[in-house]
Amino acid sequence: MNFQAIQGEGWLLTKAEQLINWGRSRSPWPFPYGTACCGIELMCALASGYDMARFGAERVAFTPRQCDVLIEAGTITKKMVPVLKRIYAQMAEPKWVIAVGACACTGGVFRTYSTQQGIGSIIPVDIYIPGCPPRPEGILYALLKLIDKIEADHPLYKNRQKVIEALEANK
Amino acid sequence: MSLEQRIKDCLGADVVEITEFRGDVCVEIPKSRVIEAMTLLKEKAGFDFLSDVIGVDNMDLYAKAKKAKKKKKDEEEEEPKKEGPPPPRFDVIYLLLSLSRDERVQVKVRVPEDDMDVPSVTGLWKAATWPEREAFDMYGFNFTGHPNLRRLLMWDEFEDHPLRKDYPLEGKGEERHLNYDTV
Numbered sequence: 001m002n003f004q005a006i007q008g009e010g011w012l013l014t015k016a017e018q019l020i021n022w023g024r025s026r027s028p029w030p031f032p033y034g035t036a037c038c039g040i041e042l043m044c045a046l047a048s049g050y051d052m053a054r055f056g057a058e059r060v061a062f063t064p065r066q067c068d069v070l071i072e073a074g075t076i077t078k079k080m081v082p083v084l085k086r087i088y089a090q091m092a093e094p095k096w097v098i099a100v101g102a103c104a105c106t107g108g109v110f111r112t113y114s115t116q117q118g119i120g121s122i123i124p125v126d127i128y129i130p131g132c133p134p135r136p137e138g139i140l141y142a143l144l145k146l147i148d149k150i151e152a153d154h155p156l157y158k159n160r161q162k163v164i165e166a167l168e169a170n171k
Numbered sequence: 172m173s174l175e176q177r178i179k180d181c182l183g184a185d186v187v188e189i190t191e192f193r194g195d196v197c198v199e200i201p202k203s204r205v206i207e208a209m210t211l212l213k214e215k216a217g218f219d220f221l222s223d224v225i226g227v228d229n230m231d232l233y234a235k236a237k238k239a240k241k242k243k244k245d246e247e248e249e250e251p252k253k254e255g256p257p258p259p260r261f262d263v264i265y266l267l268l269s270l271s272r273d274e275r276v277q278v279k280v281r282v283p284e285d286d287m288d289v290p291s292v293t294g295l296w297k298a299a300t301w302p303e304r305e306a307f308d309m310y311g312f313n314f315t316g317h318p319n320l321r322r323l324l325m326w327d328e329f330e331d332h333p334l335r336k337d338y339p340l341e342g343k344g345e346e347r348h349l350n351y352d353t354v
């Protein structure tokens with residue numbers, strides 16, 4: 001974050017966008033949606049050996065209302081699809097999704113009647129991690145990539161067109 | 172007395188065929204006598220534990236055997252022999268275990284495609300509830316007398332029975348949709 005501090009009175013000058021991005025990127029609280037073997041790697045990445053909390057993924061939220069990043073680790077069966085959709089819909093904005101492993105990305109080795117061929121077709125995914133399963137380093141790398149993505153975001157600019165249109169309509 | 176002999180004595184005329192392969196005894200019983208034979212096995216022969224109930228679809232097996240036979244026939248140009256009625260397409264196999272004697276037996280029931288009713292053994296073993304539901308889900312056996320014969324693995328609205336050999340591996344494009352209450 002770029003800021004300018006003025007000594008004495010305790011002033012700090014920065015841009016609202018950067019302040020928001022700073023806050024968001026330093027606290028991407030994960031929602032661990034582990035449905036298969038990749039979930040074990042996710043647990044490993046969260047535990048003390050790799051310690052995802054170093055990068056701000058401090059608090060693993062087991063309720064979709066209190067998290068920012070849906071980490072989908074594992075196979076999604078077609079029976080599970082409505083549940084995943086609902087969990088995603090329940091998350092509060094802003095929200096991001098990481099698809100961990102071949103199964104979440106493309107269905108992996110399970111090209112069968114019961115497996116969803118990639119979660120990209122049901123919810124928007126920000127980061128795909130290949131591997132069967134990816135190593136915990138891979139999950140950490142994805143988190144760092146996501147943090148880069150959040151920092152490059154324009155949270156105020158995003159809805160500008162909508163705001164302008166609304167103002168025009170109200171004239 | 173060998174296990175095979177004991178089962179023969181226990182079931183009597185209900186035995187259609189009894190085979191042994193590498194120490195595994197497999198006994199075939201007629202479909203109409205499932206409950207009676209199972210009761211005998213449980214109470215007289217001491218098979219008090221039901222490990223699993225599984226289904227088998229023999230469609231490909233018979234088709235292959237027929238093909239091989241035909242080929243052979245063409246080569247040798249023999250007189251075509253009379254063929255019996257086609258064997259029933261499905262099997263239901265019960266895996267029984269005797270906890271006191273540590274013996275296992277497979278009980279096989281042949282099920283033709285046009286009559287998928289099989290008496291449920293849930294009255295004898297409560298443990299049969301879920302395996303029977305699974306076999307119904309995957310093959311479409313109708314276990315009569317089952318207290319709650321719903322799908323176990325696929326969702327309720329799913330229409331097919333996916334482990335049948337004529338069901339495509341990648342499915343027929345079924346999707347699950349749920350309408351959640353939005354209130």
Ligand code: SF4
Nearest residue numbers: 037038101102103132
């Ligand atoms: S990608 Fe591999 S390790 Fe991960 S859930 Fe699928 S099968 Fe398991």
